[in-house]
Amino acid sequence: MSESGLDQARRLMEAGGVHPQAIAVFAHSYDMLAGGETGILAEDDLTPVDELPRLDDLDVDETAAAAALAATAVIKLNGGLGTSMGMDRAKSLLPVRDGLSFLDVIARQVLALRAQYGAPLPLVVMNSFRTSEDTRAALARHPELATEGLPGEFLQNREPKLRTADLTPVSWPADPTLEWCPPGHGDIYTALDASGTLDALLDAGFRYVFVSNADNLGARPDPRLAGWFAASGSPFAAEFCRRTAADRKGGHLARRRDDGQLVLRESAQTRPEDEAAFGDIDRHRYFNTNNLWLDLAALRDKLRANGGVLGLPIIRNVKTVDPTDPTSPEVVQIETAMGAAIGLFEGAAAIEVPRRRFLPVKSTSDLLVLRSDAYEVTDDFEVALVPSRTAAPLVDLDKTYKLVGDFEQRFPAGPPSLVAAEKLAVQGDWTFGAGVRVLGAAVVSSDGSPGTIPDGTVLGG
Numbered sequence: 001m002s003e004s005g006l007d008q009a010r011r012l013m014e015a016g017g018v019h020p021q022a023i024a025v026f027a028h029s030y031d032m033l034a035g036g037e038t039g040i041l042a043e044d045d046l047t048p049v050d051e052l053p054r055l056d057d058l059d060v061d062e063t064a065a066a067a068a069l070a071a072t073a074v075i076k077l078n079g080g081l082g083t084s085m086g087m088d089r090a091k092s093l094l095p096v097r098d099g100l101s102f103l104d105v106i107a108r109q110v111l112a113l114r115a116q117y118g119a120p121l122p123l124v125v126m127n128s129f130r131t132s133e134d135t136r137a138a139l140a141r142h143p144e145l146a147t148e149g150l151p152g153e154f155l156q157n158r159e160p161k162l163r164t165a166d167l168t169p170v171s172w173p174a175d176p177t178l179e180w181c182p183p184g185h186g187d188i189y190t191a192l193d194a195s196g197t198l199d200a201l202l203d204a205g206f207r208y209v210f211v212s213n214a215d216n217l218g219a220r221p222d223p224r225l226a227g228w229f230a231a232s233g234s235p236f237a238a239e240f241c242r243r244t245a246a247d248r249k250g251g252h253l254a255r256r257r258d259d260g261q262l263v264l265r266e267s268a269q270t271r272p273e274d275e276a277a278f279g280d281i282d283r284h285r286y287f288n289t290n291n292l293w294l295d296l297a298a299l300r301d302k303l304r305a306n307g308g309v310l311g312l313p314i315i316r317n318v319k320t321v322d323p324t325d326p327t328s329p330e331v332v333q334i335e336t337a338m339g340a341a342i343g344l345f346e347g348a349a350a351i352e353v354p355r356r357r358f359l360p361v362k363s364t365s366d367l368l369v370l371r372s373d374a375y376e377v378t379d380d381f382e383v384a385l386v387p388s389r390t391a392a393p394l395v396d397l398d399k400t401y402k403l404v405g406d407f408e409q410r411f412p413a414g415p416p417s418l419v420a421a422e423k424l425a426v427q428g429d430w431t432f433g434a435g436v437r438v439l440g441a442a443v444v445s446s447d448g449s450p451g452t453i454p455d456g457t458v459l460g461g
Helices: 002-015 020-034 062-070 102-117 132-139 185-194 197-203 223-232 272-278 296-305 338-343 364-371 404-410
Strands: 072-078 095-097 123-127 153-155 208-213 236-242 252-256 262-265 286-295 315-320 330-335 349-352 375-377 383-385 394-397 417-426 430-432 437-444 451-453 458-460
Touching: 002 020, 020 185, 020 330, 062 072, 062 102, 062 223, 072 102, 072 185, 095 102, 095 364, 102 123, 102 132, 123 132, 123 185, 132 153, 153 185, 185 197, 185 296, 185 338, 197 296, 208 223, 223 236, 223 286, 223 349, 236 338, 262 338, 286 296, 286 338, 364 375, 364 394, 364 404, 404 430, 417 458
Parallel strands: 072 123, 072 208, 123 153, 236 349, 394 417, 417 437, 430 451, 437 458
Antiparallel strands: 208 286, 236 286, 252 262, 252 286, 315 330, 375 383
16 A cells, blocks of 8 residues: 555655655655654663853964865755744745845845855755745845856755655645645755755855755855864754753654764654753753754765765654645655754754754744844844843734734734833734834733734833
């Protein structure tokens, strides 16, 4: 039954124009799934990582840093639609600071570093078929970004969703596009190679690449990190932050007990009996930022040695074929995480970076904080907390604000001042007037909701 399911999936992917290398990677993952592989990493097989080198302690020669940056390209993952926030286009197109979108800020960060260091620093975007057209149009407003001889984008692959009952491709005539899913951001290695972008970068003289998510504006290419990575001789490196209570669910760094290899364990790879250890931030101290550094030559060598299949551990993601319809057929999406490649490269490295390099926007609460006066944009377009703050304020908005359209309507004059805030919790449906300030910790209760918070109101304090 499972062999028939794989054959059906192969035919679908071939008919859908999926690259043969991506089909081979899917077949490898399918065999793992059909064989009962779950990607589980048992606590008994791991040891904690106690200390990492720290970015803030690095002493990198400026000349070496500039040379490393000159050999580095930047890849931004931009396949997400922001569907959890009610969006149907790339999240990176959202205005985030002073009318600038995520992509606008990223473009200016790259251009500022080019000007400062005289480095070519090409920017390449990994899009999905849903984000490609809008993204290319947005980046066309920055024609100076283009690097001659290099593509501005490459596309993420797609694969069939599989029925949990028999691992055959699901059929959903009501919306055939829902029969397909992305393979997770671990697909970057396959897509980078199959698209020809890997060879193009190497042929153009670029040895390294810095990879991060487009919704993380803290992930500005750092010349000191480029210099550190080049000097390390490592084929692969990942940036990690110290975990806090808010990071108990995020993937963490560990070592395999049998060989000492660094590995990344996600919550989906954790046994129920290991959940307490997984969430123990004193035991497992570092969480994954999804900021990666790759040696392109090492990546190409490894892919060639393995027939184009890197062999990332799989994540078995069970959903319904229509995420909005819980009665629709249950399916498995086979996914991989790009950070898990740290377990596949002998000599892979990890470094602790400060929280300022991890500013993802996964919700409208995150967006409100980043738009507020708790953050500033420097002359070289680094997005950073204002000097008076050591940590970002915590914001918890009611479900009323979950969708971007509803969120925007309730902050017509922009975000409240959060520069002096510790925490803001909003319960119920409130529209904020102009000049509202939050001091310390504030809770807006649902009493009187829906309503308006008048101009100039001071909350908390």
